[in-house]
Amino acid sequence: MKTQNNRAWLFVLPVLLLVAFNALIPMMTVVNYSVQETFGNNLFFWQGLDWFEGLLRSDRFHAALGRQFLFTGLILAIEVPLGIAIALAMPRQGGWVSVCLVLMALPMLIPWNVVGAMWNIFTLPDIGLLGYFINHVLNIPYDMTQNPIAAWVTIVTMDVWHWTSLVVLLSYAGLVSIPDAYYQAAKIDGASNWAVFRYIQLPKMKNVLTIAILLRFMDSFNIFTEPFVLTGGGPGNSTTLLSIDLVKIALGQFDLGPAAAMSLIYFVITLLVSWLFYTLMTKDDLN
Amino acid sequence: MLGWMAWTWPTAFVFIGIFSAMGVLTLLEIRNPGGDARKGVLGLTTTRGDRLFITLLGSCYIFLAWLGVFGTPLWVPLAIAVAWGGFCFWKV
Numbered sequence: 001m002k003t004q005n006n007r008a009w010l011f012v013l014p015v016l017l018l019v020a021f022n023a024l025i026p027m028m029t030v031v032n033y034s035v036q037e038t039f040g041n042n043l044f045f046w047q048g049l050d051w052f053e054g055l056l057r058s059d060r061f062h063a064a065l066g067r068q069f070l071f072t073g074l075i076l077a078i079e080v081p082l083g084i085a086i087a088l089a090m091p092r093q094g095g096w097v098s099v100c101l102v103l104m105a106l107p108m109l110i111p112w113n114v115v116g117a118m119w120n121i122f123t124l125p126d127i128g129l130l131g132y133f134i135n136h137v138l139n140i141p142y143d144m145t146q147n148p149i150a151a152w153v154t155i156v157t158m159d160v161w162h163w164t165s166l167v168v169l170l171s172y173a174g175l176v177s178i179p180d181a182y183y184q185a186a187k188i189d190g191a192s193n194w195a196v197f198r199y200i201q202l203p204k205m206k207n208v209l210t211i212a213i214l215l216r217f218m219d220s221f222n223i224f225t226e227p228f229v230l231t232g233g234g235p236g237n238s239t240t241l242l243s244i245d246l247v248k249i250a251l252g253q254f255d256l257g258p259a260a261a262m263s264l265i266y267f268v269i270t271l272l273v274s275w276l277f278y279t280l281m282t283k284d285d286l287n
Numbered sequence: 288m289l290g291w292m293a294w295t296w297p298t299a300f301v302f303i304g305i306f307s308a309m310g311v312l313t314l315l316e317i318r319n320p321g322g323d324a325r326k327g328v329l330g331l332t333t334t335r336g337d338r339l340f341i342t343l344l345g346s347c348y349i350f351l352a353w354l355g356v357f358g359t360p361l362w363v364p365l366a367i368a369v370a371w372g373g374f375c376f377w378k379v
Contacts (some may be wrong), residue, residue: 025292028302032293044293049354049361056355268347275344279331 027267033260040254051261060245061262065269068221068242074156075163075220080213082160083167084205087175088197090168101172104165112162116229119158144231148238155227155239162226163216170212174205210281214274221270242266308339327379338379342372 034051036044055061090100110118125131125143134142144151178200186196224243227233233240233248240248246266250259312335316322322334333341346368353364 028298029292031301032295032298035295035298036293038293042290042293044295046295049359052351053354053358056351265351268344268351272344272348275340283331 030260030263033256034264035257037257047257051258052265055258055261055265063237064240064242064245067238067240071156071223071241072217072220075159076213076216078156078160079164079167079216080209083164083212084171084209086164086168087171088201090172092176101169104168104172106165107162108165110162112225113229115158115162116226119154119161119226120230123154144235146235148235151231151235151239155230158226158230159220159223163219166215167209167212170208171205174208175201178204206281210278213281214277217277218270218274221273222266305343312336312339329379331379333379335376338375341379342375345371345375 033044035047035049037047038044086104090104091097107115120128122128123131123142123144125135131142131144134140141147142150144154182200182204183196186200191199222243223241224247227239227241228244228247231239233244242262243266246259246262249255249262315335322336324332324334326332331337349364349368349371350361353361353367357363
């Protein structure tokens with residue numbers, strides 16, 4: 001039997017402590033809250049599984065969950081292909097590489113609330129550059145504060161603007177790590193551009209794409225600040241995503257019990273989808 | 288000291304259960320290292336830890352689905368979850 005030095009585990013200990021305090025203990029507290037009712041003063045009353053039962057049958061929750069899945073689906077469907085396309089179009093060598101990389105990294109450097117505020121002003125129909133252009137130059141009625149479809153287009157466009165770069169940078173890192181020999185072999189075989197992409201570039205990018213898709217899924221599924229600053233969940237409830245609804249229940253109505261139950265359902269959904277993504281995309285490697 | 292965490296006995300038992308299961312797995316790992324990796328019916332290569340994870344996550348969904356469709360009491364989903372756990376450790 002191979003002897004293993006298990007001392008390395010000691011180095012993980014500080015991280016474990018950190019995770020315990022910033023994730024595990026708050027998580028346990030949320031579980032405790034989810035089965036109780038509180039009116040403040042640290043007084044709790046046993047409620048059992050009523051909050052879960054109520055939530056799972058509530059139309060409001062179903063609608064928010066549906067909007068959340070729609071948002072995440074749109075984000076992944078747009079950002080992943082677009083990110084790969086931009087990464088493929090970017091130069092691999094020369095002076096333009098750093099220019100492109102810096103340009104791509106810029107949106108990600110801007111804090112979330114600033115992105116929300118920027119897009120809010122940018123798209124206002126009377127004073128925003130984009131809003132004014134669409135309304136008064138293209139003559140298309142567009143007002144994200146009144147029209148749900150306009151609000152959706154705006155939050156999706158905003159997220160695409162903010163986060164496609166992440167997919168671009170990860171894909172680009174995957175692309176530049178492919179040795180030239182592969183391309184030379186493909187050229188000798190007379191492979192088309194599509195064949196090169198399908199059989200060389202895509203398989204070589206698989207690992208970074210797994211990370212990119214996972215990160216974009218988790219981020220867009222848990223997104224709060226940008227749409228909250230941009231639309232505040234409106235008009236009506238049309239852009240009230242799960243996280244916005246959760247904050248409304250927890251902080252607006254101070255219903256900590258139902259909010260805790262909702263967080264846990266939210267958590268197990270994120271956990272399952274992330275696990276499925278990861279397992280399906282790494283299945284071949286492990287076997 | 289732990290008053291702010293609003294502990295109740297039922298939730299405490301849930302966590303005691305999960306942590307004991309992890310403890311048992313640790314002991315098993317010390318006795319038989321390697322995680323008992325194998326390829327199961329789902330086509331996945333799983334270790335003991337993976338099987339515990341799949342059991343727990345699956346059980347969450349079994350309980351939530353039952354609560355959403357039929358409501359309380361939860362004896363039937365408990366039986367289903369135990370059966371699911373047995374299946375996971377046996378076949379997955």
